[in-house]
Amino acid sequence: MKALVWHGKEDIRCDTVTDPEIQDPRDAIIKVTSCAICGSDLHLFHNYIPGMLPGDIMGHETMGEVVEVGSGVDGKLKKGDRIVVPFTIICGECDQCKRGNFSVCETTNRKSHLAEKAFGHTTAGLFGYTHLTGGYPGGQAEYLRVPFADATHIKVPAGIPDEQLLFLSDIFPTGWQAAVQCDIEPTDTVAIWGCGPVGQMAIRSAILLGANQVIAIDCLPERLSMAEAGGATTINFESESVLERLEELTDGRGPEKCIDCVGMESHVMASLPDTLLDRAKQMVMVESDRPHVLREMIYVCRPGGIISVPGVYSGFSDMLPMGAFMNKGLTMRTGQTHVNRWTDDLLRRIEEGEIDPSFVITHTVPLSQGPEMYQVFRDKRDSCVKVVLKP
Amino acid sequence: MFHFSNIVRTKGDPKILAGGPSLKRPEDRLARALGWFSVGLGVVEFFAPRRVTETLGMEGHETLVRAFGVREILAGIMSLSVEKNAGLWARVGGDGLDAAALLSGLTADNPKKGNIALALLMVGGIAMLDYRAAQDTKPRRPPRDARRKLYPNRSGFPKGIESARTAAKQIAAHATAGRT
Numbered sequence: 158m159k160a161l162v163w164h165g166k167e168d169i170r171c172d173t174v175t176d177p178e179i180q181d182p183r184d185a186i187i188k189v190t191s192c193a194i195c196g197s198d199l200h201l202f203h204n205y206i207p208g209m210l211p212g213d214i215m216g217h218e219t220m221g222e223v224v225e226v227g228s229g230v231d232g233k234l235k236k237g238d239r240i241v242v243p244f245t246i247i248c249g250e251c252d253q254c255k256r257g258n259f260s261v262c263e264t265t266n267r268k269s270h271l272a273e274k275a276f277g278h279t280t281a282g283l284f285g286y287t288h289l290t291g292g293y294p295g296g297q298a299e300y301l302r303v304p305f306a307d308a309t310h311i312k313v314p315a316g317i318p319d320e321q322l323l324f325l326s327d328i329f330p331t332g333w334q335a336a337v338q339c340d341i342e343p344t345d346t347v348a349i350w351g352c353g354p355v356g357q358m359a360i361r362s363a364i365l366l367g368a369n370q371v372i373a374i375d376c377l378p379e380r381l382s383m384a385e386a387g388g389a390t391t392i393n394f395e396s397e398s399v400l401e402r403l404e405e406l407t408d409g410r411g412p413e414k415c416i417d418c419v420g421m422e423s424h425v426m427a428s429l430p431d432t433l434l435d436r437a438k439q440m441v442m443v444e445s446d447r448p449h450v451l452r453e454m455i456y457v458c459r460p461g462g463i464i465s466v467p468g469v470y471s472g473f474s475d476m477l478p479m480g481a482f483m484n485k486g487l488t489m490r491t492g493q494t495h496v497n498r499w500t501d502d503l504l505r506r507i508e509e510g511e512i513d514p515s516f517v518i519t520h521t522v523p524l525s526q527g528p529e530m531y532q533v534f535r536d537k538r539d540s541c542v543k544v545v546l547k548p
Numbered sequence: 549m550f551h552f553s554n555i556v557r558t559k560g561d562p563k564i565l566a567g568g569p570s571l572k573r574p575e576d577r578l579a580r581a582l583g584w585f586s587v588g589l590g591v592v593e594f595f596a597p598r599r600v601t602e603t604l605g606m607e608g609h610e611t612l613v614r615a616f617g618v619r620e621i622l623a624g625i626m627s628l629s630v631e632k633n634a635g636l637w638a639r640v641g642g643d644g645l646d647a648a649a650l651l652s653g654l655t656a657d658n659p660k661k662g663n664i665a666l667a668l669l670m671v672g673g674i675a676m677l678d679y680r681a682a683q684d685t686k687p688r689r690p691p692r693d694a695r696r697k698l699y700p701n702r703s704g705f706p707k708g709i710e711s712a713r714t715a716a717k718q719i720a721a722h723a724t725a726g727r728t
Contacts, residue, residue, distance in 0.1 A: 171568040387702075
């Protein structure tokens with residue numbers, strides 16, 4: 158089969174690889190009908206997250222049709238079923254899964270010793286996302302083996318196009334969880350840093366959860382226009398001061414809720430010296446992340462407010478203003494997404510026409526063009542916001 | 549390369565049968581080679597400055613050579629990173645400094661001036677490669693004033709934003725009523 162394979166920094170190739178096989182009775186194989194490039198795939202493309210090996214298949218936003226099931230899938234899936242594959246692999250049986258904390262499933266990371274060393278405890282296995290999270294082959298391929306398939310799936314009905322359902326795999330529940338974690342009240346202003354795909358979903362989620370005002374921060378006109386279309390007031394940080402505009406828009410109080418949809422690769426600008434220093438330190442590997450957004454959020458957030466962090470951070474961040482964080486009594490909530498905790502509700506909202514996540518797709522191309530699209534997406538060429546690949 | 553990666557694959561996981569084309573262009577490979585060259589030269593300059601100054605007949609300038617070594621290492625690391633273009637331009641600037649330093653040692657009474665001339669020739673050649681690589685690896689991001697597609701009609705709410713806001717308000721009102 159064809160698959161997008163990681164060969165090193167900025168080197169992804171469309172290779173011919175062997176087809177996946179059932180390895181465990183709880184496995185299923187799906188024929189991929191649609192998959193997507195996620196913003197967090199770019200961290201792997203840049204080799205900022207340790208634990209990738211040449212030959213790893215990329216991709217964790219995938220859906221398709223079940224073509225083979227293992228003997229232990231227990232009737233929960235059958236050939237021909239149409240499923241979206243959540244990016245977090247879950248067993249559905251461990252203590253964390255029973256609590257709904259699916260992204261920290263204690264069973265599914267087959268290389269848990271690496272995660273324990275890096276994070277202190279293991280987290281769930283993830284598709285196509287380094288050997289720290291199991292080294293599972295990803296879904297930017299023609300076929301995908303889904304481990305623990307009896308639990309790791311979202312069954313979806315026929316009649317709704319892939320484009321509306323695909324993002325149940327990651328970005329839609331990720332944006333949703335980011336907003337839910339904010340405990341949004343009807344009087345709240347929610348400020349969202351980053352208008353990439355997760356930021357766009359967080360904007361819509363904050364609206365659906367009843368925020369009084371949603372403010373979106375980015376520098377790319379196409380992303381800001383999409384944010385505005387979704388009901389946000391926008392701030393272009395290249396032409397305006399984020400701090401001043403947020404003060405202005407909240408009558409000097411600061412936003413009650415802040416969401417970081419940027420993560421470890423925040424924009425580097427000469428006018429923001431901390432971003433230059435972070436970049437230099439990241440280059441010589443004395444700091445793994447560029448946490449400018451975290452610093453800014455802690456500074457502007459209204460005392461007593463909540464900071465939600467769906468953006469990916471990989472290791473160590475310097476110069477976080479813990480004094481402001483502590484004295485303002487802020488709360489920070491973060492984590493990989495507990496996808497299956499949210500998907501029943503989100504699927505219902507899609508079915509009822511409350512939201513159509515396909516609005517974010519700007520490019521649809523065959524899988525074979527995937528490697529070039531990584532570059533287009535990274536460079537923000539052709540006003541690219543979200544790429545869907547068709548195997 | 550993929551034959552090695554196939555060996556370390558977990559049993560049963562897909563293995564590469566035939567590699568597709570690489571995204572790496574010749575200029576990316578040149579940038580990488582120059583990056584490693586820069587790191588190597590920097591290490592030599594930093595750890596063996598006396599050998600360098602003796603070869604060039606410029607004894608007494610060890611501190612300067614060591615500082616140039618640090619500069620070479622940093623420029624090399626930059627050239628090997630995602631920001632390779634900045635690293636390569638830093639190398640072009642560094643080549644200028646190298647040439648200036650070498651010229652200052654090209655005096656009639658320097659018995660090693662032949663070595664200096666050779667070093668200048670090398671710096672000139674490397675500078676041409678650095679310049680070429682820097683030109684060819686320019687970031688392909690569109691310029692800030694480039695014309696961009698806008699998406700003002702992509703709300704994502706098939707029933708409209710107001711309908712979404714109203715539904716949210718109703719849910720909040722229900723929740724409040726439920727609490728009282």
